[in-house]
Amino acid sequence: MLGEMVFRSEDVAAADRFDYWVELFGRTHAPMELRSEYADDFWASQRVLDLGAVTVWSGTFQPLVFRRTPKLIRQSDPETYHLSLVVSGTGGGVWRHRETEYKPHDLLISSSSLPNDVHSTGDPAVVGMEVPKALLPLPRDMADRAIGTPASTQEGVGALLAQFVTRLTADTAPYQPSDGPRLGAVLTDLVAALFAHLLEAGDCLPPETHQRTLTLRIKGFVQEHLHDPQLTPASIAAAHHISTSYLHRLFEDEDATVAAWIRRLRLEAARRDLTDPALHATPVHAIAARWGFLRATDFSRAYRTAYGTTPTDHRHQTLRSRE
Known part of the structure; x- marks a missing residue:
């Protein structure tokens, strides 16, 4: 603190x-x-x-x-x-x-x-x-x-x-x-x-x-704009009237590329929703789509890579631990 x-x-x-x-x-x-x-x-x-x-x-x-x-x-x-x-x-x-x-x-x-x-x-x-x-x-x-x-x-x-x-x-x-x-x-x-x-x-x-x-x-x-599936380095650069290459240069000192940072933010947001008891009835694919993952297989693969488990398994484990 x-x-x-x-x-x-x-x-x-x-x-x-x-x-x-x-x-x-x-x-x-x-x-x-x-x-x-x-x-x-x-x-x-x-x-x-x-x-x-x-x-x-x-x-x-x-x-x-x-x-x-x-x-x-x-x-x-x-x-x-x-x-x-x-x-x-x-x-x-x-x-x-x-x-x-x-x-x-x-x-x-x-x-x-x-x-x-x-x-x-x-x-x-x-x-x-x-x-x-x-x-x-x-x-x-x-x-x-x-x-x-x-x-x-x-x-x-x-x-x-x-x-x-x-x-x-x-x-x-x-x-x-x-x-x-x-x-x-x-x-x-x-x-x-x-x-x-x-x-x-x-x-x-x-x-x-x-x-x-x-x-x-x-x-x-x-x-x-995390919800927007069309959010990409190219669309971000266009919205700020700069080239995509300049956008990447701005992020050279960051801990991730622009695309990797967007993916991480989306996964973190999806993870919060998946473990929210108030959203337990919302299908996994709907939460994935809410955060820009239009293909369920892409979401599941990225989630397993980031957290070592599938979205469904993580949700079940978290909700059971709160019972």
């Missing part, structure tokens, strides 16, 4: 909760002036994940006003970009050059080096990302122009970034502490791609960042 720290306001005496939250938020993000009409009996929770130089956190809290003042910036500036994925609640913010409102599914971009005044309403829940400015391969003055810009997570790079952090914060069990810096590097590339997209400055990104972002976008596309 990744290194993490959890805070719950109920673990602190009511009289101390708000001050403790202010201190904690200052360590996670940057020192802030916080105000809330609920300060006398404040509730909040926060879970902070350590991704090396990058930090990701999920939090829920009562409505607040956040102020990053020039005085606080002079006293302490970690020089980070902060991105908030708004899960619930609404609000608005004022920066030196921009005033904006935000709503669920927006990504709000801020900077520890610029004064701001942000307020939240409703039942705020966010996923926050703290990325050192030095890690982004974009000119600093150009990147700063994205501050205060709400980015949609309904499509494109914003959706890819939101999916990544949402899945990461939902379940850290599959990851080891050593995975943290690698996941942080992936997150940094996605944030850089988002900035470049917002600024229409794609040419400012180094080629390796373009490639990693494209590879992640392709992986997301494959996950969404």
Whole structure:
């Protein structure tokens, strides 16, 4: 599991909760002036994940006003970009050059080096990302122009970034502490791609960042289209306007070829369905077809190669063991 720290306001005496939250938020993000009409009996929770130089956190809290003042910036500036994925609640913010409102599914971009005044309403829940400015391969003055810009997570790079952090914060069990810096590097590339997209400055990104972002976008596309029996390297390349040979080059550093990776994902999905008691009446061939295996013999052969048993035998053994 990744290194993490959890805070719950109920673990602190009511009289101390708000001050403790202010201190904690200052360590996670940057020192802030916080105000809330609920300060006398404040509730909040926060879970902070350590991704090396990058930090990701999920939090829920009562409505607040956040102020990053020039005085606080002079006293302490970690020089980070902060991105908030708004899960619930609404609000608005004022920066030196921009005033904006935000709503669920927006990504709000801020900077520890610029004064701001942000307020939240409703039942705020966010996923926050703290990325050192030095890690982004974009000119600093150009990147700063994205501050205060709400980015949609309904499509494109914003959706890819939101999916990544949402899945990461939902379940850290599959990851080891050593995975943290690698996941942080992936997150940094996605944030850089988002900035470049917002600024229409794609040419400012180094080629390796373009490639990693494209590879992640392709992986997301494959996950969404596993059911399609026509999903092949050629169709994937065509959907992303690249050649099949370039697609294979993107996967040279992966642990499997594109076709082998698709087959593995399909087998894993079929295996989950076969061992799901709720689907015990669904024929094996129907489950195979659901995951892109149109020929039962091909599915059975691939399944035996991967798991050392036939789909039917595996299903029976698993369901009997649960009786």
